[in-house]
Amino acid sequence: MELSRNRDLPRTEHKQEFVRSLFDRIAPRYDLMNRLMTLGMDQGWRRAALDAVAVQPGELVVDLATGTGDFAELAVARGARTIGVDFAKGMLRAARRRRPTGLFVQTDAGRLPFRDGSAAVMTCGFALRNFTDLDGVFAECARVLAPGGRLVLLEVDEPRSRLLRWGHALHFRHVVPRLGALLSDTEAYRYLPASATYLPGEQELITRLETAGFTRARKRRHLFGAIQQIQTTRA
Numbered sequence: 293m294e295l296s297r298n299r300d301l302p303r304t305e306h307k308q309e310f311v312r313s314l315f316d317r318i319a320p321r322y323d324l325m326n327r328l329m330t331l332g333m334d335q336g337w338r339r340a341a342l343d344a345v346a347v348q349p350g351e352l353v354v355d356l357a358t359g360t361g362d363f364a365e366l367a368v369a370r371g372a373r374t375i376g377v378d379f380a381k382g383m384l385r386a387a388r389r390r391r392p393t394g395l396f397v398q399t400d401a402g403r404l405p406f407r408d409g410s411a412a413v414m415t416c417g418f419a420l421r422n423f424t425d426l427d428g429v430f431a432e433c434a435r436v437l438a439p440g441g442r443l444v445l446l447e448v449d450e451p452r453s454r455l456l457r458w459g460h461a462l463h464f465r466h467v468v469p470r471l472g473a474l475l476s477d478t479e480a481y482r483y484l485p486a487s488a489t490y491l492p493g494e495q496e497l498i499t500r501l502e503t504a505g506f507t508r509a510r511k512r513r514h515l516f517g518a519i520q521q522i523q524t525t526r527a
């Protein structure tokens with residue numbers, strides 16, 4: 293695979309295929325790596341995100357880029373009906389192994405096989421930087437959510453304090469790639485930290501959500517700003 297000028301990132305025209313095959317490869321150890329990289333804090337952030345959109349029993353929650361189904365599993369524990377979607381077969385295989393009765397669909401996040409206004413809530417964990425067409429995905433979320441439906445996004449971010457930014461960069465650029473090389477896949481765990489450069493800044497992200505049809509977007513920070521949570525409502 294040809295890489296772009298940042299040698300850990302693929303060229304734009306190859307990104308989608310690069311990301312899909314990367315997640316297929318790392319799927320078997322994805323959960324282990326997540327728990328180690330975040331010292332087990334990642335599930336707490338997903339719970340906080342579900343609290344933010346007040347998931348109710350019986351509501352339909354679509355978990356976009358569900359991976360191994362963490363968000364979907366937590367939403368089911370709250371009595372919701374969930375559908376997890378992802379384009380990587382390997383990740384969905386791991387999701388189905390964890391939750392054999394769960395509903396998981398292999399599809400691109402930009403082309404969801406759901407009717408307009410059919411979901412009450414959509415969740416998306418740590419996937420924004422992996423999408424090639426972020427605006428297309430936001431437009432698809434706006435189409436599938438019912439008016440007043442809630443969307444919550446989790447992503448990595450940069451702490452605001454200089455000292456914490458230094459520690460964060462050390463963890464992200466040195467600890468994560470070494471851990472990945474040791475336990476999973478060298479190229480993947482160099483790409484994942486580097487891919488944070490794809491993320492738009494706070495104001496740009498909110499503007500792009502509003503353009504897609506969302507309103508009242510708000511950002512909350514976890515872990516001193518290392519993680520961002522954006523919640524918004526379908527206008």
Ligand SMILES: C[S@@+](CC[C@H](N)C(=O)[O-])C[C@H]1O[C@@H](n2cnc3c(N)ncnc32)[C@H](O)[C@@H]1O
Binds near residue numbers: 358362379402418
């Ligand atoms: C970092 S993982 C996050 C998984 C899970 N949401 C979590 O919270 O751990 C990113 C996921 O996004 C999926 N993904 C990336 N681009 C996608 C796309 N265009 N359509 C569907 N899934 C996509 C990948 O296959 C991968 O499973």
